[in-house]
Amino acid sequence: MIDKHEELLAGLDDIDWAALSHAYGSAHDVPGQIRAVCGSDEDAREGAFNRLFSNIFHQGSRYSASPFAVPFLARIAMAGPPAARVRTMWLLTRLAVDWYDEYDVTVGINTAGWRAAAAETSPEDFLPWYEEQLATATDAERRTELQEIRDWVAAGNSPDARWSALQSYDAVLAELPGLLALLDDDDPSLRTRMSYLLAWFPEVSAATLPRLLDLARNDKDPVAAATALLAAGLIGPRAVATDIAPHLDSPDLLMRWAAATALIRLAITDDEPFDPACLDRAVTELAAAAAGRGPERVTDYAEGDFHWHIERTLHSLPSPASPLAKQTHPSSPTPASTTPVVRAALEACLPRIARDRSGRRTRAAVKELFPAPQPRPQLRYAEMSVAQRELLYGLAHHEHAWVIRSSAEQLRNAGLPDSQESLREFTGPHLTAPHTTPAEPTTPAEPAAPAEPAEPADRLTP
Known part of the structure; x- marks a missing residue:
């Protein structure tokens, strides 16, 4: 143990850890793991992080020991060994909100619904x-x-996991006043992690929203700035749209994406009318981003899957018959963007599968791009559409073969090769025909005409 960090662990041994539990039983081993995180042995720290990510946080579940670990982790994030601080922030985030951003990245976290459900469990x-x-x-x-x-x-x-998770969430909530100093840290990774964490705490937005907007305006790191901007959109009221909309003109793709996503969230989570021109512009920006390559560096939202985030956001737009659609576009039969614009954007997102925790995205993409019945005999690879070729080529060369295995049945049903090896043989070493994905745009897209969006997504309740 490094002596100068010993004070961060004051009170650690005052807790009866053996009486608490984690995923594997008694939590008697947790204090030793927290000490290793705060120590100087890099191998021991790595092992301790791995164990903490699987015991006090295990595949989304939290346990009676989890909230007791939070104060010590918060101290380490603030003043611990430099090599431990960023990953400690990630552990704190997971103890607070799990993977809920993956399930509903467009409207943010519904803490009121969560608390109501947990109150009875x-x-x-x-x-x-x-x-x-x-x-x-x-x-x-x-x-x-x-x-x-x-x-x-x-x-x-x-x-009930909702009650257990809420205890950890509230433990992190209690540490936020001290952790806010990380928004001014010299390390952009810590500023980014802190901004991302604040995106899931709308109950303290009065204190955090001005800080996030300031960071979005002034931070020189594009990932930190974009993370803060979208966080502001996830926790802010409708009025914050006036602060976010100017970023649609940013020369940076990631900032325009964050602004567009935030504005769509603000448009769909309030019953009051929203400026239709602003909403159209936001949809146009996302459609342009969907058609191109993602930026080199991305935010943590949706686990960093840029195109999946766009897909989820576009799917959250109201249907033409919804009251919100009538409010945002009262004189138009369709809200937000023209049917071809949204459909083309969604199709462009389908084959770009960077991450897929359960394989659900891959299966949906196969079903959407290869609807039954398929022609017999099956089209050759070179005869398929660009989106179809991109999906199959992406799967053939995906770094995680299990994604293909999880979708084998859907591939077989479509008359397609159902293993990574057979997909590679089918597609060949290169995409056939010129790859139509343009380079990252450097200027904002021009507004397009309004279009019909997809069905709305439900608001998140953990």
Whole structure:
């Protein structure tokens, strides 16, 4: 342990960690792992991070030990070893919000709905039920099982993941006043991580929104600035659109993308009318970004999958018959952008699969681009559309072969090769025909006519 960091762990041993739990049982090992994160041994730190990312945070689940670790992690993020600070911020973010941004990147987090659901699922709510079941159970094996669960609930655990996750979320919320100093840190990675974290805490937006807007205006790092700008759009009220809209004219693609995404979020999460010209411009910018290559550096939203983020945002636009569509475009039968514009943008996003945690995106892309029934005999690769070729070529050379395996059935149903090896043989070493994806645009796109968007996405409730 480095002595100068010892004070960051004051009180660590005052907690009865053995009485708390994580994914693998007793949390007695957590304090040692936190110490290793704060230590000077790089290998030990790496191992400790790996264990913490799988025990106090395990595939999205949080446990009774998770919120107790948060204050110490916050101190390390603020003043710990330089090599530990950025990754500690990522762990704090995951303890707070899991992967919810992946599921609904357009409207932000619904903390009110989360709190309402969690209020009815505390350990105190479940304990009487388990005690009643235990009192009436006669089968010995069943009694043993109930006793174990009853004791686990009595120790402060809830069978409902929403309650457990909220405890960690609120623990991070309590640390935000101190963590806000990271918005001024010399390390742009820490400014970026802090901005991203604030995107999921709308309840403190009165304090954080001005800081995020200032960072978006003045930060020289494009990823930090874009992350802050979209965070402002995710937590801000409708009025913040006046601060965000000027960034549609930014020379930087990532900033225009963040501004457009933020404005669409503001347009769809309020019943009040929204400037139709501003919304059209935002949709036009996203459509232009969808047709091109993503930027070299991206934000953490949607796990850094630039085109998936665009796809999700365009899918959140209101249907033509919705009240919001009538408000934003009262004299037009279709809101936001013309049908060809949105459809072309969505099709352009489909084959660009950078990340796909469950394979759902890949399966949807195959189904969309190769609808049944397919022609017989199947078209040759060179005869397919650009989007079809890009998808198959991308899968043939994707770094994660399991993505293809998870979509094998959909590929077979479409009469396509269903393994990465056979896809490589089918597509060849290069895309056939010139690749039509243009280079990253350097100037904002011109506004286009309005169009019909896709079906709206539900607002997030963890």
